[in-house]
Amino acid sequence: MQSLVTRFNDLLVSVYLYNEYTGYKELERLIESVRIKFPEEKEFIRDVEKHCDDERKHYLMFRNYFKKNNRMPFKISPAFGYVDLFINHIFRKNIQDLDRQEMLSSDVLFFKLCRLVMMTEYRGMKQVHALLQMGLIKNNPALFKIFKVIERDEPSHCYPYQYWLKKYKSHLPQFQERITDLWIHYSLTLIKIPYLFFNFRLIRMKEFYA
Ligand SMILES: [Fe+2]
Ligand SMILES: [Fe+2]
Numbered sequence: 657m658q659s660l661v662t663r664f665n666d667l668l669v670s671v672y673l674y675n676e677y678t679g680y681k682e683l684e685r686l687i688e689s690v691r692i693k694f695p696e697e698k699e700f701i702r703d704v705e706k707h708c709d710d711e712r713k714h715y716l717m718f719r720n721y722f723k724k725n726n727r728m729p730f731k732i733s734p735a736f737g738y739v740d741l742f743i744n745h746i747f748r749k750n751i752q753d754l755d756r757q758e759m760l761s762s763d764v765l766f767f768k769l770c771r772l773v774m775m776t777e778y779r780g781m782k783q784v785h786a787l788l789q790m791g792l793i794k795n796n797p798a799l800f801k802i803f804k805v806i807e808r809d810e811p812s813h814c815y816p817y818q819y820w821l822k823k824y825k826s827h828l829p830q831f832q833e834r835i836t837d838l839w840i841h842y843s844l845t846l847i848k849i850p851y852l853f854f855n856f857r858l859i860r861m862k863e864f865y866a
Contacts, residue, residue: 675736
């Protein structure tokens with residue numbers, strides 16, 4: 657029983673680790689774009705920088721969790737990455753193939769990307785509340801502490817985007833974006849993660865992402 661609990665926790669943390677990593681890497685690119693496209697938006701740029709630092713901090717907390725326990729994370733593919741999937745569904749491209757130049761020259765595409773970050777953060781906020789109610793997390797003081805830090809940080813991530821997008825009258829998610837968010841969330845939690853849990857051929861990483 658204990659090994660199944662450990663497996664579940666490791667899997668959950670591995671999925672988070674992957675998402676925090678891809679999240680802060682994408683935010684590094686977004687900061688560059690916002691600096692170029694809206695250089696006068698100093699406050700918003702500072703908010704995105706802080707957001708990026710927080711996601712990197714979250715990544716390091718999860719990495720330390722594995723290091724302290726002397727285990728490596730499971731190898732998670734982009735099929736389990738919230739941002740990867742969102743970009744994939746909305747832009748029909750892989751994250752690394754996004755044309756940053758095209759993004760910069762189109763307000764529609766650029767706001768779409770920012771809205772996507774905002775929605776990812778809303779989803780993250782709801783998800784962390786749900787996790788903190790779970791017995792498995794409550795019974796694991798190290799994980800509980802990590803998720804408490806995330807819970808504290810999350811509101812400062814989504815609201816600046818909402819505020820900023822509102823200023824440009826572009827904060828409301830479109831129908832396709834809402835459906836995509838729901839689909840990604842439920843397919844991950846109800847289908848993909850349970851599938852990974854029972855996939856005993858799932859291997860662990862040899863080294864950390866960063
Ligand atoms: Fe995070
Ligand atoms: Fe976040």
